[in-house]
Amino acid sequence: xxxxxxxxxxxxxxxxxxxxxxxxxxxxxxxxxxxxxxxxxxxxxxxxxxxxxxxxxxxxxxxxxxxxxxxxxxxxxxxxxxxxxxxxxxxxxxxxxxxxxxxxxxxxxxxxxxxxxxxxxxxxxxxx
Amino acid sequence: xxxxxxxxxxxxxxxxxxxxxxxxxxxxxxxxxxxxxxxxxxxxxxxxxxxxxxxxxxxxxxxxxxxxxxxxxxxxxxxxxxxxxxxxxxxxxxxxxxxxxxxxxxxxxxxxxxxxxxxxxxxxxxxxxxxxxxxxxxxxxxxxxxxxxxxxxxxxxxxxxxxxxxxxxxxxxxxxxxxxxxxxxxxxxxxxxxxxxxxxxxxxxxxxxxxxxxxxxxxxxxxxxxxxxxxxxxxxxxxxxxxxxxxxxxxxxxxxxxxxxxxxxxxxxxxxxxxxxxxxxxxxxxxxxxxxxxxxxxxxxxxxxxxxxxxxxxxxxxxxxxxxxxxxxxxxxxxxxxxxxxxxxxxxxxxxxxxxxxxxxxxxxxxxxxxxxxxxxxxxxxxxxxxxxxxxxxxxxxxxxxxxxxxxxxxxxxxxxxxxxxxxxxxxxxxxxxxxxxxxxxxxxxxxxxxxxxxxxxxxxxxxxxxxxxxxxxxxxxxxxxxxxxxxxxxxxxxx
Numbered sequence: 001x002x003x004x005x006x007x008x009x010x011x012x013x014x015x016x017x018x019x020x021x022x023x024x025x026x027x028x029x030x031x032x033x034x035x036x037x038x039x040x041x042x043x044x045x046x047x048x049x050x051x052x053x054x055x056x057x058x059x060x061x062x063x064x065x066x067x068x069x070x071x072x073x074x075x076x077x078x079x080x081x082x083x084x085x086x087x088x089x090x091x092x093x094x095x096x097x098x099x100x101x102x103x104x105x106x107x108x109x110x111x112x113x114x115x116x117x118x119x120x121x122x123x124x125x126x127x128x
Numbered sequence: 129x130x131x132x133x134x135x136x137x138x139x140x141x142x143x144x145x146x147x148x149x150x151x152x153x154x155x156x157x158x159x160x161x162x163x164x165x166x167x168x169x170x171x172x173x174x175x176x177x178x179x180x181x182x183x184x185x186x187x188x189x190x191x192x193x194x195x196x197x198x199x200x201x202x203x204x205x206x207x208x209x210x211x212x213x214x215x216x217x218x219x220x221x222x223x224x225x226x227x228x229x230x231x232x233x234x235x236x237x238x239x240x241x242x243x244x245x246x247x248x249x250x251x252x253x254x255x256x257x258x259x260x261x262x263x264x265x266x267x268x269x270x271x272x273x274x275x276x277x278x279x280x281x282x283x284x285x286x287x288x289x290x291x292x293x294x295x296x297x298x299x300x301x302x303x304x305x306x307x308x309x310x311x312x313x314x315x316x317x318x319x320x321x322x323x324x325x326x327x328x329x330x331x332x333x334x335x336x337x338x339x340x341x342x343x344x345x346x347x348x349x350x351x352x353x354x355x356x357x358x359x360x361x362x363x364x365x366x367x368x369x370x371x372x373x374x375x376x377x378x379x380x381x382x383x384x385x386x387x388x389x390x391x392x393x394x395x396x397x398x399x400x401x402x403x404x405x406x407x408x409x410x411x412x413x414x415x416x417x418x419x420x421x422x423x424x425x426x427x428x429x430x431x432x433x434x435x436x437x438x439x440x441x442x443x444x445x446x447x448x449x450x451x452x453x454x455x456x457x458x459x460x461x462x463x464x465x466x467x468x469x470x471x472x473x474x475x476x477x478x479x480x481x482x483x484x485x486x487x488x489x490x491x492x493x494x495x496x497x498x499x500x501x502x503x504x505x506x507x508x509x510x511x512x513x514x515x516x517x518x519x520x521x522x523x524x525x526x527x528x529x530x531x532x533x534x535x536x537x538x539x540x541x542x543x544x545x546x547x548x549x550x551x552x553x554x555x556x557x558x559x560x561x562x563x564x565x566x567x568x569x570x571x572x573x574x575x576x577x578x579x580x581x582x583x584x585x586x587x588x589x590x591x592x593x594x595x596x597x598x599x600x601x602x603x604x605x606x607x608x609x610x611x612x613x614x615x616x617x618x619x620x621x622x623x624x
Contacts, residue, residue: 012568012573013404013408014573014574015408015409015411015412015434015438016407016408016411016412018412018415018430018431018434019408019411019412019414019415019431020411020415021415022415022416022418022419022427022431023414023415023418023419026418026419035570035573059568059569060568060569086400086403086404086407112404112407112411113407113408113410113411113414114411114414115414116414116415116417116418
């Protein structure tokens with residue numbers, strides 16, 4: 001049996017992290033968690049994951065910053081990143097728009113909450 | 129002018145009565161004096177318009193009377209009557225200010241003609257005086273009207289710019305210089321473009337003039353000035369309908385715009401605050417759908433419990449939001465009544481103790497030994513106290529300590545709630561009463577809350593004329609102090 005792929009899940013809401021962890025684990029992956037961008041970078045440095053699921057709105061270091069840092073580092077640039085966000089329909093100061101997502105260097109993005117089948121499909125696709 | 133009053137001064141009775149007869153039926157009021165002294169007395173007492181004056185009288189003669197009249201009542205016209213028709217005397221009298229003279233003997237007709245001439249002169253003089261007065265009055269009115277307009281103009285908060293048909297500035301008020309940030313001075317007589325450095329604004333004025341219609345427009349900051357302006361430009365039309373110029377009023381609507389923006393921001397913030405816990409709840413539902421097939425029962429139970437907690441929190445958040453909105457709009461009616469402070473505090477301690485002990489927290493209570501009363505709305509104050517004390521429990525790590533103390537000083541009752549919790553950083557401290565503000569970090573990650581609790585507490589405390597203070601040191605703890613005006617214990621105790 002092949003070794004399980006490692007997914008790093010970064011989000012500041014522990015309940016959300018727990019819920020996504022259950023879903024991704026059930027998809028047959030090994031899950032590591034971190035609760036903000038800075039913690040996420042530490043986790044990546046400690047153990048390189050095969051894919052990162054990254055929330056955008058977080059305290060300390062937000063998802064965009066963490067993503068930019070990961071993509072700027074040749075050691076981690078190749079790790080696929082799926083951004084998660086509560087994308088709003090309207091442009092406001094406190095939420096991110098689809099355009100923000102498209103301009104990001106992340107491989108993909110999904111609105112929160114994530115449907116299990118969709119998330120697992122996306123992860124599977126980027127791990128090929 | 130009313131009836132013309134004529135005084136006849138003559139020492140000869142025949143002349144006095146002759147003249148009186150001659151003037152009868154002409155609408156004059158005629159009186160008679162038999163000497164110079166009597167004449168002056170009567171003028172002093174009753175006044176008159178025309179004096180028919182005999183020059184040659186015993187005692188004070190006609191010349192003396194004439195002199196007195198011209199010195200004291202120059203408006204009286206004097207007609208000299210002289211028995212010795214010496215032209216030289218009459219001329220002297222004329223030189224001294226007499227209006228005309230009549231030589232004796234005279235015909236009644238002649239008297240009438242001379243008197244009529246004098247009356248006509250008086251009437252003309254009066255008319256002239258009236259006209260002069262009217263003219264001065266209307267000039268005063270015009271001056272007043274102008275200065276009134278000027279005062280209104282300069283008192284206006286809105287900028288006013290008046291132009292002629294060619295767009296030359298005719299007038300502007302002080303607010304215009306201020307609001308439109310006009311640098312060059314003076315601008316009167318120059319084209320509008322010299323005052324307003326914005327093509328769209330100038331175009332608006334010309335549009336109003338050329339199309340003879342009212343034009344309104346908004347100007348964003350950075351166009352005309354640094355403010356948000358609303359402009360109302362109307363053409364000034366003459367009676368025949370031609371456009372004479374324009375009057376433009378600029379209103380500074382920056383504050384309205386700011387309130388508008390804050391409202392939108394608030395709605396966005398509320399939407400986000402409602403959406404993110406819901407997203408987490410939905411995610412947990414998804415997790416349970418797929419997870420329970422594989423996961424252990426305890427893990428599923430944990431997810432279930434969290435869903436219940438998050439749902440309750442969400443409901444609480446909506447509740448808090450509604451309360452806050454009511455407090456801010458001033459629609460909350462506080463039912464003030466004297467409340468024994470000790471009771472309210474001890475009631476809350478009783479509620480919170482099991483919860484605290486469950487986490488190994490120790491609650492110390494140092495009550496004030498005096499009986500103290502405050503005039504408050506029981507429900508609102510109870511929830512405010514509960515909020516502060518349960519915050520202390522929430523933000524204190526297991527095994528910590530919470531000290532609750534009450535005291536009286538300077539007419540105020542104080543409740544101090546001190547915890548040995550995680551504390552609040554200097555950067556966060558000024559924001560803890562802001563709506564939706566929550567301290568975010570590793571230590572607070574697992575603590576849920578709406579971020580509205582302290583905003584509510586502050587509003588409630590202030591509505592009761594109380595004060596709220598906070599002191600905190602990260603890693604050491606936080607102390608909240610609530611103060612309320614005391615009411616007289618004896619009196620209210622008796623009432624209660």
